[in-house]
Amino acid sequence: MKIQTLTLFFFIASLSLFAQQPATNSETVIKGLSQKQQMETSSLVKNVPFENIGPSVMSGRVVDVAVNPDNTTEFYVGYASGGLWYTVNNGTTFEPVLDTAETIIVGDIAVDWKNGTIWVGTGENNSSRSSYAGIGILKSVDKGKTWQNMGLTDSHRIGRIVINPNNPDEVVVGVTGHLYSANEERGVYKTTDGGKTWSKTLFINNETGIIDLAFAPNNFNVMYAAAWDKDRKAWNFEGNGPGSGIYKSVDAGNTWNKISVDGSGFPTGEGVGRIGLAIFDENTLYAVHDNQFRRKKSDLKKEGDKLTKEDFKTMSTEDFLKIDDKKLNSFLKTNGFQEKYRADNVKQMVRGGTVKPIDLAKYLEDANSMLFDTPVIGAEVYRSDDGGKTWTKTHEDFLDDIFYSYGYYFAQIQVNPKNKDHIYISGVPILKSKDSGKTFKSISAENVHADHHALWINPNNPKHLVNGNDGGVNITYDDGENWIKANQPNVGQFYAINVDNETPYNVYGGLQDNGVWVGAHNSKEDASWHQSGHYPWKSIMGGDGMQVQIDNRDANIVYTGFQFGNYFRLNRAEGEQTFIQPKHELGESPYRFNWQTPILLSPHNQDIIYFGGNKLMRSMNQGDDWTPISEDLTNGGKKGNVAYGTLTTISESPFQFGLIYTGSDDGLVYVTKNAGGSWTKISDSFPKDLWVSRVVASKHKKERIYVTLNGYRWDDFKPYVYASDNYGETWENISQNLPASPVNVIKEDPKNEKVLYLGTDNGAYVSLDKGKTWQVFSKGLPNVAVHDLVIHPKANDLLLGTHGRSIYKTNVEPLQILDDEVMNKTLYVFEVPTVKWSERWGVSWSKWFDHYTPSSIIKFYAKNSGEYTVQITTESGKVLQEFSADASTGLNYTEYDLTITEKGKNILEKEFEEEEISERKNGSYYLPVGVYQIEVFNSKNREKSTLEVK
Numbered sequence: 001m002k003i004q005t006l007t008l009f010f011f012i013a014s015l016s017l018f019a020q021q022p023a024t025n026s027e028t029v030i031k032g033l034s035q036k037q038q039m040e041t042s043s044l045v046k047n048v049p050f051e052n053i054g055p056s057v058m059s060g061r062v063v064d065v066a067v068n069p070d071n072t073t074e075f076y077v078g079y080a081s082g083g084l085w086y087t088v089n090n091g092t093t094f095e096p097v098l099d100t101a102e103t104i105i106v107g108d109i110a111v112d113w114k115n116g117t118i119w120v121g122t123g124e125n126n127s128s129r130s131s132y133a134g135i136g137i138l139k140s141v142d143k144g145k146t147w148q149n150m151g152l153t154d155s156h157r158i159g160r161i162v163i164n165p166n167n168p169d170e171v172v173v174g175v176t177g178h179l180y181s182a183n184e185e186r187g188v189y190k191t192t193d194g195g196k197t198w199s200k201t202l203f204i205n206n207e208t209g210i211i212d213l214a215f216a217p218n219n220f221n222v223m224y225a226a227a228w229d230k231d232r233k234a235w236n237f238e239g240n241g242p243g244s245g246i247y248k249s250v251d252a253g254n255t256w257n258k259i260s261v262d263g264s265g266f267p268t269g270e271g272v273g274r275i276g277l278a279i280f281d282e283n284t285l286y287a288v289h290d291n292q293f294r295r296k297k298s299d300l301k302k303e304g305d306k307l308t309k310e311d312f313k314t315m316s317t318e319d320f321l322k323i324d325d326k327k328l329n330s331f332l333k334t335n336g337f338q339e340k341y342r343a344d345n346v347k348q349m350v351r352g353g354t355v356k357p358i359d360l361a362k363y364l365e366d367a368n369s370m371l372f373d374t375p376v377i378g379a380e381v382y383r384s385d386d387g388g389k390t391w392t393k394t395h396e397d398f399l400d401d402i403f404y405s406y407g408y409y410f411a412q413i414q415v416n417p418k419n420k421d422h423i424y425i426s427g428v429p430i431l432k433s434k435d436s437g438k439t440f441k442s443i444s445a446e447n448v449h450a451d452h453h454a455l456w457i458n459p460n461n462p463k464h465l466v467n468g469n470d471g472g473v474n475i476t477y478d479d480g481e482n483w484i485k486a487n488q489p490n491v492g493q494f495y496a497i498n499v500d501n502e503t504p505y506n507v508y509g510g511l512q513d514n515g516v517w518v519g520a521h522n523s524k525e526d527a528s529w530h531q532s533g534h535y536p537w538k539s540i541m542g543g544d545g546m547q548v549q550i551d552n553r554d555a556n557i558v559y560t561g562f563q564f565g566n567y568f569r570l571n572r573a574e575g576e577q578t579f580i581q582p583k584h585e586l587g588e589s590p591y592r593f594n595w596q597t598p599i600l601l602s603p604h605n606q607d608i609i610y611f612g613g614n615k616l617m618r619s620m621n622q623g624d625d626w627t628p629i630s631e632d633l634t635n636g637g638k639k640g641n642v643a644y645g646t647l648t649t650i651s652e653s654p655f656q657f658g659l660i661y662t663g664s665d666d667g668l669v670y671v672t673k674n675a676g677g678s679w680t681k682i683s684d685s686f687p688k689d690l691w692v693s694r695v696v697a698s699k700h701k702k703e704r705i706y707v708t709l710n711g712y713r714w715d716d717f718k719p720y721v722y723a724s725d726n727y728g729e730t731w732e733n734i735s736q737n738l739p740a741s742p743v744n745v746i747k748e749d750p751k752n753e754k755v756l757y758l759g760t761d762n763g764a765y766v767s768l769d770k771g772k773t774w775q776v777f778s779k780g781l782p783n784v785a786v787h788d789l790v791i792h793p794k795a796n797d798l799l800l801g802t803h804g805r806s807i808y809k810t811n812v813e814p815l816q817i818l819d820d821e822v823m824n825k826t827l828y829v830f831e832v833p834t835v836k837w838s839e840r841w842g843v844s845w846s847k848w849f850d851h852y853t854p855s856s857i858i859k860f861y862a863k864n865s866g867e868y869t870v871q872i873t874t875e876s877g878k879v880l881q882e883f884s885a886d887a888s889t890g891l892n893y894t895e896y897d898l899t900i901t902e903k904g905k906n907i908l909e910k911e912f913e914e915e916e917i918s919e920r921k922n923g924s925y926y927l928p929v930g931v932y933q934i935e936v937f938n939s940k941n942r943e944k945s946t947l948e949v950k
Contacts, residue, residue, distance in 0.1 A: 032740025044890030059472025081804030082491030091486025097144025121158025150195030174210030208243030236640025290407025394437025443480025510545025565593030580623030612647030629676025663692025682728030734771025759786030842920025880904030
């Protein structure tokens with residue numbers, strides 16, 4: 001706690017460096033972090049332990065790697081939302097080293113290996129949908145044991161950090177800035193005193209930041225910066241602009257000149273997008289560019305005489321009717337048009353005027369198709385051999401299928417430090433070129449995930465590469481011909497999770513770019529699966545994994561899918577997969593589907609499924625047929641290149657079929673009490689335009705509803721949580737004592753209506769009084785984004801789906817019992833689960849292995865903190881074991897290893913003459929089968945419970 005307090009002191013003190021700036025939303029975040037840290041010390045649930053249950057094998061998004069060049073088995077990996085991890089055995093195992101800091105969101109890392117100093121630029125520099133904001137620059141001088149915030153707190157996102165190899169106190173930082181709003185703290189910042197003070201040496205404008213920095217290997221004075229002009233909104237992303245370009249400094253970043261100017265050979269103007277830099281020496285450098293200028297029509301290749309959707313955008317009715325039926329049917333079938341749309345009837349619709357040829361193109365223009373359509377020039381590589389004065393594009397053809405239409409997510413380039421003609425570029429695949437970028441070859445492989453964000457080249461052995469991508473870390477020693485996968489950390493980025501009712505129950509979840517996975521909740525998350533070859537979790541869907549619904553009559557029937565509403569009904573027993581996305585009618589406006597499209601199986605009939613577009617759709621037959629049961633339940637969308645004006649959450653009351661609530665990404669909440677016959681908007685009193693992250697119909701009271709709003713996409717970090725006991729006619733704000741952090745999810749406890757669980761971008765909370773006050777969970781949990789949570793109704797387990805640390809689990813039976821009667825007691829001991837006796841206790845099958853040690857958890861509530869005594873006694877009160885427990889106010893968890901003393905052994909053998917208790921191989925005596933008392937007491941209070949060994 002002293003370390004944390006000291007860290008917080010430096011963190012807040014660093015604000016004085018920027019006191020001249022106006023108040024920013026970073027101050028709200030900082031205040032929230034301080035409040036959360038204070039809550040952790042007094043939380044009634046601070047001792048509730050969370051266990052990470054994985055999965056790990058699919059990993060999560062890596063943003064940077066830093067390898068010790070003198071000992072390449074030692075390196076750090078920065079995960080976008082999963083923290084900083086350290087290995088000293090070449091990635092065989094890792095340990096997290098950022099968990100004691102205020103955030104684990106990473107944009108870039110830099111390490112001074114000689115002195116063991118680590119710099120972390122917080123806030124992910126990739127501008128994706130789940131790229132979280134940071135809190136500035138963090139520094140550790142003890143290999144990550146403690147961290148100090150060095151300022152730049154309103155930067156939100158750090159692009160790159162470079163350290164002078166000859167002077168570790170001289171550091172230059174590229175600040176990308178806010179993602180969803182303009183701000184002044186962007187550009188290049190420099191310190192010469194190890195981060196105590198900073199000077200802004202390059203500022204372009206309040207929407208242009210620095211995404212990359214690089215310096216000449218033998219001359220720190222020669223430095224280049226890549227500026228990126230961008231503007232992201234929930235409905236649109238402009239990843240390019242006239243502010244983008246390349247700058248050069250010849251005085252170690254003190255002053256800068258723009259060198260990507262007209263006549264230099266490098267693109268200029270509105271279409272210049274994200275740029276990555278690689279420097280070989282003072283004269284030779286490369287740039288990879290996401291060129292957002294549109295391709296000329298003459299450059300758009302067409303495959304044979306096949307019809308494309310572009311053909312229909314300008315086609316006349318007369319020309320359409322002349323198309324050969326076979327050719328038209330081929331287009332309709334290939335592009336997934338419904339069976340009712342075939343050449344003869346579509347032509348009849350066009351003749352009758354109900355449909356125009358352009359409607360066939362519109363029918364296919366959903367958000368997912370726009371994601372992969374590439375009318376822009378896209379990825380380009382340029383080289384300069386005169387220190388950036390002039391540039392030449394290295395290749396003649398387009399570099400297709402590298403960036404697609406989301407180049408804002410990539411733009412990394414590296415050059416072999418021993419050969420200036422050998423380069424690597426990263427996008428969806430990773431490519432290498434041995435001829436200065438004239439030609440490229442993919443070095444992706446079967447065990448290498450797509451979407452690459454980091455690459456380290458060993459300066460002493462350039463065939464040794466360490467790669468970071470959306471699926472973790474890969475290592476090669478033969479220049480990409482073969483790769484090792486190093487995915488030991490649990491850093492999965494879950495969007496949504498769910499559970500079934502099997503024994504043992506299974507956990508399902510959809511992950512960022514890693515599909516949908518399922519595994520038993522009690523699976524062992526360790527390396528033992530390498531022996532059998534069977535990893536305990538299984539992939540059941542690709543893409544960006546989304547929501548999961550499981551038929552409670554048959555867990556083999558699963559509904560899930562990937563981004564923008566591409567959902568399927570799976571029959572896992574039969575290996576069947578049926579596409580179930582609702583389709584609009586030809587001639588109507590296409591439905592809009594959110595990136596995380598909501599689906600819901602009706603609690604009243606598991607054949608009925610709801611599907612949220614901009615309208616709410618319902619199927620009565622497991623998704624085979626769909627009917628819209630509403631008009632547009634959003635504000636109608638906005639012009640842009642991101643699907644917007646979409647439903648984000650659906651909830652149906654368990655008390656009444658057809659009592660349904662919806663929430664949208666543009667801030668609207670609706671209710672229908674008659675299965676869609678009529679709808680009422682109930683969100684007029686809420687802050688406008690915020691993303692409705694969750695709407696929950698109560699399981700305890702028919703009229704009750706909970707709603708959470710999320711301001712992340714407006715750079716608004718305040719929590720918004722509301723409750724209503726009258727179907728949303730009036731609302732109560734129940735977020736008063738929550739620290740600042742956007743809220744992603746709220747759930748009721750299924751057994752105690754006063755208990756609510758909450759997931760935010762910076763942790764998880766519980767309320768024991770229906771939201772009047774909140775307690776923070778912290779034991780075993782870092783400051784990670786919690787995107788989803790679920791409570792298993794039979795096991796009483798709470799599972800947290802995090803976006804960066806996979807899935808956590810804890811049992812919440814004590815919270816469910818923690819009512820007013822219990823909390824008014826000075827001391828209360830909870831029932832201890834039955835223990836099954838085993839011959840394994842205290843023994844091992846070989847002297848070379850550890851003895852098996854059983855354990856049981858004794859849980860008790862204490863109104864007053866202090867030292868308590870725990871005794872294990874016979875039913876008649878004779879003491880068999882005794883130990884002390886240092887208790888906090890609230891819930892306490894004390895581990896008991898089921899041993900008894902030698903005196904206790906003699907008591908039992910005397911009391912039960914037929915009982916013989918033998919000493920185990922580890923020298924301990926254990927409780928035999930029987931019923932025992934557990935007593936917890938101090939000088940004022942004593943309470944009992946029972947422990948049974950069967």
